[in-house]
Amino acid sequence: MLKVYNTLTRKQEEFKTREKGKVYIYACGVTPYDFPHIGHGRSAVIYDVMHRYLEYKGYEVIHISNFTDIDDKIINRSNELHINYKELADKYISIYLDNLDMLNVKQLYRYPRATEHIPQIIEMVRVLKEKGYAYEISDGIYYEVSKFKEYGKLSHRDITALREGARVEVNPEKRDPLDFALWKKAKEGEPSWDSPWGKGRPGWHIECSAMSLHYLGSSFDIHGGGDDLIFPHHENEIAQSEAYTGKVPFVRYWLHNGMVIVNREKMSKSLNNFFTMNELFKRYDGEIVRLYLVSISYHKPLSFDLESLEQSSKNYEYFNQSYIRFKQLSGQENGLSSIELAKKWRERFEDAMDNDFNTALVVALLFDIFKFVNVKGSQLSGESLTEVDKLLQDIFLVLGIKKLGTIEEKINVSFKEELMVLVEGLKEEKELAEAISSISLKEEVSDIIKKLIDIRWELKSEKRFKSADLIRNRLKDIGVVLEDTNTRTTYKLIYTRGVENEK
Template sequence: MQIYNTLTRRKEEFIPRQPGQVAMYVCGPTTYNYIHLGNARPLVFFDTVRRYFQYRGYRVIYVQNFTDIDDKIIKRAQEEKMDALTLAEKYVQEYFQDADALNVWRADVHPRVSAHLPEIIEMVQRLVELGHAYVVEGDVYFNILSFPSYGKLSGRRLEEMQAGARVEVDERKRHPMDFALWKAARPGEPAWNSPWGPGRPGWHIECSAMSLKYLGTGFDIHGGGSDLIFPHHENEVAQSEAATGQPLARYWMHNGFITVNQEKMSKSLGNFFLVREILAQYPPAVVRFFLLGTHYRSPLDFDDQKLEAAGRGLERVRNCYRLLEERLERALEQGGPEDDRWLAELERLRGQFTAAMDDDFNTALAIGVLFDLVSEINAALHREGEAYSRRAWQAARKLLEEFNQVLGIFKTAPDGKIILDSGMLAGELTEKLILLIIDLRQQARAKKDWATADRIRDNLKALGIVLEDTPRGVRWKCLG
């Protein structure tokens, strides 16, 4: 398995710290609002990484934090006249609602900053004692000149960082790029006691303290969006390695930006999308499928047409599984000849899927293999006669379920079977309306009103909904 390591800027063979086990830390959201599309990309991608490691037989320890103490939270709480931690907890729960909708598994641990102040204070104190940090009027700053390899993760030289930095001039700092480990209390803001007086932690120290508590030094994968490489992850590396003398993480992984019409998504440009807003228009499975359709390190351009295309592709997979289930019912009743050649073809597709994911988690290529499998199954379903045995059909269904288990597109039952929903057609209400129209058409046919029946069928087809009259009843599907 090859992983692109941001630290070395090349693909490397994945060798875990402990054989058969993967320890992962992924930066979670700052909980002052609903999560946006930029949050959703790492959320879905690293969930898929976790799923794939488990598919490959690894035991995964997955930690994702919540930053519930932060300037943005305090500002929002003041605007809404709420307690800051109460507001943060509100948006933690909203996060879970969106994450559950996107079929993201809960982390093994979801640490909150507010519950880890002792560990954070202890780490800051150690950095002060080692000479890597200094105290100024209740603030504590990390001394970047005490860590000679500062900049190794982002690949930036200190002079370049200083020239391009947007930092307020603070004459109390020894170097302009020194960053806060602890911030002295300000009037009207929440504060906690510390050896340097009341205050609260800086952003960067929080993730270091929590990841080290749950995973220890040299854990396997630290993940997040590309926007976190500098300064957040750069500062994590510096303060963690200065405190412990050991590497923080073995592999650093970062997903690319979300763009809208080729421009980076941002509030200032007015092209900022909340996941909650998107899920009001598109089924969660479509959004997840869209997010995985581009390699994680590449920019992902967002627009409605691409989401609709993802929906059509997803409908192909959904219809294939539905037809396969129906065919398997007949195979269970009727049997059929063995065909080891088809089993070999299914095994070849499994190998291609694994090769794609082994190559730096290439979900785009893996989805291509998924479509190859769908094409293969559809071709088999339309061959004349009872082409394959029950064993072959079961193998095809199992492979489709395996691919889904890794990609997490559809939710599954405890036995691994895919739970089908109504897909791109805006949910349960639309499905019920279609079934009602089909019933009206059936009534027209029963009265031999062929003109009305044909008109209903043709009008639905014009809307992208195809009706198929089968001995087992009327079946409908979306054109894909």
């Protein structure tokens, strides 16, 4: 039985969907005005894992995530760059989606954009005004917080205390400092849309209410986002939406993920302590970053640092190499059975995920499974291997690490160049020149590596270890690691040279 922690009730609750067999999810996306950082990636990955697990459990998942593609930041930034606001948003939406692709985040049902739902937004504002929840003043239409008696229920705040802490008003016409803008009247030169109140644009918050209700209807199952959105964003969404539809609840389960922390502080643009995903992907494969993100409970802050990422990189290698070996096993006749064990592991997997998506426990489980198969794998029956493999694949699918077990041939142009330089370099060595000369640079990268391995194997058998080690070391320098066994040498391409070697 799946249980989730609901911010609204501050309790872990049994997860029951609005409709049998279907889950409707709205996850707050980004305001596309700059490069997305790892914090944005974390959110996306977290809701993606939930999505995948719910599918594993047999649900049909209708999952959307928005782009708030019009707001002050976008307007300001596009003015700075002298480009259209849409051009700016398009650019960063595209980068964001590319980044999510690197992280294996599944394609969603929709990616609604605020500017493409202006009619729905206007309609919502109109009704709220008609129902007496909103009023018009000189610079826009405002939501009157005091009209919504449950205001504060999500963030568990007392409305009076909130008022005391409120900042000095920009517009003194507001009836209450807590009232927030549903619609902002256009200032000179700002992008705007026609409305019953003249030209203007949506305020923040309203777009999420309008779009989630539009696509998912009221009382949909999961609304997620970073925990910095609890107040005021999600609080305001509840106020607007429940007032608008007259139906409670707007959302059945409010889920919030923790922030990414750097040096004990929240990662943010203003503190300039952020790592963009693009930066990280230069050094680490998206799957490694993803493994890192799922190694920690989703609702807690994640203290990000490169050393931890390096750790995940090693863990990833362990999983990857272990799984490669596992796939090469052939079952033994009358071999050991691990069917029961696989069953228990699957239970552990499901128990962990049912417990508010505890992916950290699942990662720990992977270590247990691999430790077992690394030792006993060769003794297992074919049936057992199949069973364990099914489980592993299910886990990989849910965690979203799909490339495990494949020798990732990250062979791009620059790698090939590096390899050629290496081969040329080896030709300079007297001991090696002759053997190396048989390698043609026109060959496939993998063939070149294999030839080098063969040459080295010969050297080893002749006990010419210095030359053999030279080849191994040179290859290591470009990310190809050779490993000897009694009978042969295998190679692997490492994903990154890591922080250590970066110096």
